[in-house]
Amino acid sequence: ALDIAGIGALVALAIAFARGAADADALSRQEGTGVVLLLLPALIAVAAVAAVARLLPWLLRAAARAAARQAVALRLATIGLARNAGYAVVAVSFLVLTTGFAIFAESYRATLIRGQDEQAAFAVGADFVGREDSARLIPVRDVATSTALRSLGPDVDARPATRQSGSITGAELVTGITVLGLAPETIRDVRGWRRDFGGTSPAQVANELAPRRAVSLRGDALPSWARSLALRLRTRGRPVGLDVLIEKDGYFHAVSLGRPSSGRWETRRVRIPLDAQGGRVVGIRFDPPIRTQEPGAQTGGTARATVELMPLRARRGSRGLAVTSYRDWIGTTGARVSGRARTLRAELALSTQVQTYIRPRQPTDGHDLPALASRSLSALAGRDRRLNVAVNGEPISLRITSDASRFPGIPARFAGSDFIVADRDTLVSALNASAPGAGFVNEVWINARTPRALERLDSELERPPFNVLALDSRTSRERTLRSDPIARASILLLRFAAIAALALALLGLLVGAASDVRDEAHELFELEAQGMTPRNLRRHLRARSGLTLVAGLVGGALLGLLFALVVVKLVTLSAGTTSPDPPLVLSVDWRILAVAGLAFVGVAGLLLAAVTAGAFRAAAADETHRRYA
Numbered sequence: 215a216l217d218i219a220g221i222g223a224l225v226a227l228a229i230a231f232a233r234g235a236a237d238a239d240a241l242s243r244q245e246g247t248g249v250v251l252l253l254l255p256a257l258i259a260v261a262a263v264a265a266v267a268r269l270l271p272w273l274l275r276a277a278a279r280a281a282a283r284q285a286v287a288l289r290l291a292t293i294g295l296a297r298n299a300g301y302a303v304v305a306v307s308f309l310v311l312t313t314g315f316a317i318f319a320e321s322y323r324a325t326l327i328r329g330q331d332e333q334a335a336f337a338v339g340a341d342f343v344g345r346e347d348s349a350r351l352i353p354v355r356d357v358a359t360s361t362a363l364r365s366l367g368p369d370v371d372a373r374p375a376t377r378q379s380g381s382i383t384g385a386e387l388v389t390g391i392t393v394l395g396l397a398p399e400t401i402r403d404v405r406g407w408r409r410d411f412g413g414t415s416p417a418q419v420a421n422e423l424a425p426r427r428a429v430s431l432r433g434d435a436l437p438s439w440a441r442s443l444a445l446r447l448r449t450r451g452r453p454v455g456l457d458v459l460i461e462k463d464g465y466f467h468a469v470s471l472g473r474p475s476s477g478r479w480e481t482r483r484v485r486i487p488l489d490a491q492g493g494r495v496v497g498i499r500f501d502p503p504i505r506t507q508e509p510g511a512q513t514g515g516t517a518r519a520t521v522e523l524m525p526l527r528a529r530r531g532s533r534g535l536a537v538t539s540y541r542d543w544i545g546t547t548g549a550r551v552s553g554r555a556r557t558l559r560a561e562l563a564l565s566t567q568v569q570t571y572i573r574p575r576q577p578t579d580g581h582d583l584p585a586l587a588s589r590s591l592s593a594l595a596g597r598d599r600r601l602n603v604a605v606n607g608e609p610i611s612l613r614i615t616s617d618a619s620r621f622p623g624i625p626a627r628f629a630g631s632d633f634i635v636a637d638r639d640t641l642v643s644a645l646n647a648s649a650p651g652a653g654f655v656n657e658v659w660i661n662a663r664t665p666r667a668l669e670r671l672d673s674e675l676e677r678p679p680f681n682v683l684a685l686d687s688r689t690s691r692e693r694t695l696r697s698d699p700i701a702r703a704s705i706l707l708l709r710f711a712a713i714a715a716l717a718l719a720l721l722g723l724l725v726g727a728a729s730d731v732r733d734e735a736h737e738l739f740e741l742e743a744q745g746m747t748p749r750n751l752r753r754h755l756r757a758r759s760g761l762t763l764v765a766g767l768v769g770g771a772l773l774g775l776l777f778a779l780v781v782v783k784l785v786t787l788s789a790g791t792t793s794p795d796p797p798l799v800l801s802v803d804w805r806i807l808a809v810a811g812l813a814f815v816g817v818a819g820l821l822l823a824a825v826t827a828g829a830f831r832a833a834a835a836d837e838t839h840r841r842y843a
């Protein structure tokens with residue numbers, strides 16, 4: 215009957231695994247999930263008792279044969295337990311269940327605590343992440359300057375980052391792609407990474423994504439004294455607008471030259487904005503005609519024109535200098551550069567759907583962007599591992615170097631969340647090459663190299679200039695998770711449950727030893743009559759209890775770890791009864807288990823010695839003689 219019950223329990227556990235993990239949503243919907251979780255401990259207990267009942271007699275007989283040449287007390291103990299297997303099964307089963315549940319409670323407590331640390335680190339990705347505060351609207355790049363970041367000290371690694379959204383045309387099931395650009399040093403030191411996320415370590419990912427050449431945006435520098443620009447040009451065809459694009463300190467300024475359409479050579483002049491003075495010319499943008507200025511038949515159609523440009527000149531008063539030679543300039547979509555003999559000639563086909571530029575050739579042109587991608591995105595890539603993604607509305611060609619199920623700093627808000635991680639500088643340059651201004655930093659990731667630096671950063675980041683940012687702190691999230699009342703109660707309850715289970719195990723061992731002295735008195739009297747000394751008889755009793763204890767501890771360790779593993783797999787709940795991100799993984803604090811195990815064995819040894827110390831003394835021996843003489 216016990217075998218049948220054990221088989222039934224295993225079948226029920228198999229069905230529970232087939233149902234899949236139970237998260238907070240599954241528990242709120244019920245659907246029988248709560249009943250399964252309530253029955254889970256009982257099912258495991260029944261299966262464990264059935265296994266002990268089936269395996270223990272065989273193991274005792276094997277131990278009796280192995281102990282044939284050992285000490286008399288040990289040999290008699292194994293033989294006695296093998297002959298009276300029923301008692302051994304009951305005693306060992308009790309110890310297996312109590313110590314097993316104690317080990318489970320402690321292991322699951324350690325798992326929940328580790329889960330809190332992992333959730334906090336995974337959600338942030340660094341010790342601190344600063345973002346633009348929606349109430350103050352001060353850009354991160356204005357705050358996280360190189361000077362400000364260096365002021366945090368040599369024991370702090372602080373680097374800007376960029377976070378953008380992406381999409382794939384035609385992939386209806388792929389939405390909300392998070393595109394994260396990080397410096398290689400930040401990737402190497404990312405917080406919250408686990409080996410089960412992917413087969414490639416952060417250090418390997420950083421090496422794969424790090425650029426092998428300079429990737430900074432190229433442009434023609436304006437002299438610091440320049441206050442205006444002059445461009446001699448001629449346009450033929452539809453009237454188009456021209457804007458000179460100047461980059462300075464990460465900001466892009468569009469300086470309008472108007473809409474020339476005379477068909478004759480003319481010179482357009484414009485003042486350089488104060489914020490753009492001393493910057494770099496990174497391109498010239500062509501705008502399609504304004505619809506209200508076009509004949510009705512041409513409204514909304516492709517605007518075709520030919521533009522011829524002389525070198526752009528920087529001026530201040532009578533002083534002038536040519537700053538562009540157009541030697542390596544190319545056209546983007548809608549612009550074809552057809553000649554550079556003394557002037558640049560561009561054939562234009564403009565529309566309101568795509569912005570058209572001519573610009574210097576950039577380091578990212580003709581190169582795929584190396585990236586780490588989520589596994590679902592990696593599956594969409596072809597055999598060449600290339601994937602075309604629109605990032606911030608601009609087309610970027612990726613080369614998937616490795617994939618992962620998760621990446622810190624990109625929480626999985628729903629099943630199937632997709633992400634791309636790339637080198638920050640390469641990503642920003644590629645975006646700005648496609649559309650100047652599309653790539654920019656909007657986060658700063660800060661990691662402390664020492665515990666002392668971490669403590670210092672807690673207060674230092676609350677002072678200018680970083681106090682204007684919205685800061686996300688790993689340590690703050692940890693404190694929030696640990697201070698949750700439900701989480702604290704759950705962890706405390708598991709600790710008390712482990713202590714109570716061990717106390718119950720000791721009580722059971724004590725009762726078993728006392729009953730052994732009483733119930734086996736006749737057999738022990740016969741051994742004494744055959745010449746066995748009281749001291750050896752006491753050793754015999756302690757050996758019986760010791761074997762029972764060892765078998766119970768071994769079985770309890772296996773049961774406890776198996777129980778914890780099953781619960782972690784089937785119940786995806788954090789200490790605060792929410793669905794953890796990332797999911798929990800079994801964590802065993804071997805130091806606590808070792809200390810508790812040694813203390814348990816020591817106390818059990820003292821109790822056994824105390825219970826058997828009075829056996830076979832003069833009074834006890836006389837009483838035994840009177841009862842069985």
